[in-house]
Amino acid sequence: MNTLRVTGGRVLRPDGRVTESDVTIDRDAGTIVAVGDETVSDAEAGSDAEVASDGETLDASGSLVIPGLVNAHTHVAMTLLRGYADDKPLDPWLREDIWPAEAELTPDDIEAGAELGVVEMIRSGTTAFADMYFAMDRVADVVDRAGLRARLGHGVVTIGKDAEGARADVEESLAVARELDGAGDGRIRTAFMPHSLTTVGEEYLHEGVAEAREAGVPIHLHANETEDEVDPIVDERGERPIAYAQDLDALGPDDFFAHGVHLDGSEIDQIADAGTAIVHCPASNMKLASGMAPVQRLRDAGVTVALGTDGAASNNDLDVFDEMRDAAMLGKLAADDATAVPAEAVVEMATAGGADALGLPGGRIEPGAAADLAVVDLDAPHLTPVHDPVSHLAYAAHGSDVRHTVCDGEVLMRDREVLTLDAERVQERAATAASDLVDRVSES
Ligand SMILES: CSC[C@H]1O[C@@H](n2cnc3c(O)ncnc32)[C@H](O)[C@@H]1O
Numbered sequence: 001m002n003t004l005r006v007t008g009g010r011v012l013r014p015d016g017r018v019t020e021s022d023v024t025i026d027r028d029a030g031t032i033v034a035v036g037d038e039t040v041s042d043a044e045a046g047s048d049a050e051v052a053s054d055g056e057t058l059d060a061s062g063s064l065v066i067p068g069l070v071n072a073h074t075h076v077a078m079t080l081l082r083g084y085a086d087d088k089p090l091d092p093w094l095r096e097d098i099w100p101a102e103a104e105l106t107p108d109d110i111e112a113g114a115e116l117g118v119v120e121m122i123r124s125g126t127t128a129f130a131d132m133y134f135a136m137d138r139v140a141d142v143v144d145r146a147g148l149r150a151r152l153g154h155g156v157v158t159i160g161k162d163a164e165g166a167r168a169d170v171e172e173s174l175a176v177a178r179e180l181d182g183a184g185d186g187r188i189r190t191a192f193m194p195h196s197l198t199t200v201g202e203e204y205l206h207e208g209v210a211e212a213r214e215a216g217v218p219i220h221l222h223a224n225e226t227e228d229e230v231d232p233i234v235d236e237r238g239e240r241p242i243a244y245a246q247d248l249d250a251l252g253p254d255d256f257f258a259h260g261v262h263l264d265g266s267e268i269d270q271i272a273d274a275g276t277a278i279v280h281c282p283a284s285n286m287k288l289a290s291g292m293a294p295v296q297r298l299r300d301a302g303v304t305v306a307l308g309t310d311g312a313a314s315n316n317d318l319d320v321f322d323e324m325r326d327a328a329m330l331g332k333l334a335a336d337d338a339t340a341v342p343a344e345a346v347v348e349m350a351t352a353g354g355a356d357a358l359g360l361p362g363g364r365i366e367p368g369a370a371a372d373l374a375v376v377d378l379d380a381p382h383l384t385p386v387h388d389p390v391s392h393l394a395y396a397a398h399g400s401d402v403r404h405t406v407c408d409g410e411v412l413m414r415d416r417e418v419l420t421l422d423a424e425r426v427q428e429r430a431a432t433a434a435s436d437l438v439d440r441v442s443e444s
């Protein structure tokens with residue numbers, strides 16, 4: 001067996017225990033075959049079940065081995081717009097700043113921004129993400145080269161477009177969903193991605209959702225992000241957005257909605273009954289002053305809650321460690337209860353919850369699971385002493401504490417050096433693309 005062994009570390013297990021165990025990976029299968037003396041059964045592993053001791057090794061001494069983090073909602077190429085427009089609420093921010101800049105984006109820009117975003121994610125221990133944007137063939141190529149997993153989709157906006165333009169946008173999202181599914185040796189999956197229930201017209205939502213169901217791809221959209229998005233739906237339709245999504249057949253068990261800030265009790269019950277996941281984006285929700293999502297209530301109702309950074313223009317980074325801390329802190333404020341959204345809950349949301357929301361493998365370190373993991377160096381002043389490693393993940397660690405990142409059995413970063421992309425070249429290319437973009441926007 002072509003093995004990778006992660007040795008000498010403490011391992012975060014799916015039940016929250018932390019054990020001193022080596023993790024053995026079958027690199028060809030991209031799966032974990034053993035955690036300590038716990039192995040996949042002979043039946044599962046076939047005749048190769050015996051765990052070999054040769055092969056590559058990653059040193060995890062003094063470190064915590066955790067499932068690769070999942071960034072379940074982003075717009076990865078928006079790294080080019082990091083710090084471009086801050087300190088505004090969602091609607092004017094999009095209309096006055098972001099959409100005019102995005103109108104000038106070329107596929108090369110999107111590739112450059114996506115490369116920068118995936119380098120940032122690999123460096124901070126993220127192994128899977130969901131992305132809604134444009135030029136998704138370029139984004140998929142970047143994901144493939146970087147070695148990550150992703151659920152990708154072209155974002156549809158029909159407001160301001162004529163019927164031909166609107167229909168073409170829906171068709172593009174469906175084509176991306178059909179054609180890119182399974183790319184990157186199966187690490188890339190897709191979804192139909194209408195931007196939101198207010199920025200896509202009803203007839204286009206109906207058509208697109210029906211075709212997505214036929215194609216068997218999930219649906220991802222921004223839902224209940226601001227009151228300004230909820231109110232027009234209530235005023236025009238006499239029903240709340242989640243009921244509207246249900247009428248559209250867009251509220252299914254494989255679907256995942258970003259934000260879910262302004263949800264009432266009946267909407268939480270509808271989401272729980274449907275099995276739809278919510279991707280909580282606490283930093284973006286705070287920065288745009290969108291509101292506080294009812295995370296504890298969602299979890300109490302049995303909803304799968306994942307974490308997302310949203311784009312780097314509303315965050316302003318792609319570090320899921322920050323999202324864990326923000327989710328725990330904001331969750332307590334929202335519930336007016338310091339026991340709400342505890343450390344173990346946000347770690348679960350950033351790992352197994354994220355993988356489950358996206359319908360991707362990973363999120364758990366156990367025999368038979370996908371070999372997606374990050375090794376967090378605990379030997380640092382801000383992580384000393386270690387009373388509780390899970391507390392440190394939620395409240396004290398940063399993405400920069402990640403030492404190694406592995407996805408699908410491949411080492412993407414070893415000792416803080418990204419191996420799959422040339423990080424220096426990526427950074428230079430993105431900086432140039434961003435400054436050229438801003439020049440074009442100011443000339444337009
Ligand atoms: C049509 S592709 C995705 C689209 O979404 C925009 N966007 C970025 N952040 C947010 C957010 O928090 N809410 C809604 N829309 C957002 C992005 O700029 C793209 O235009």
Ligand SMILES: [Zn+2]
Pocket residue numbers: 073074075222258310311
């Ligand atoms: Zn978003």
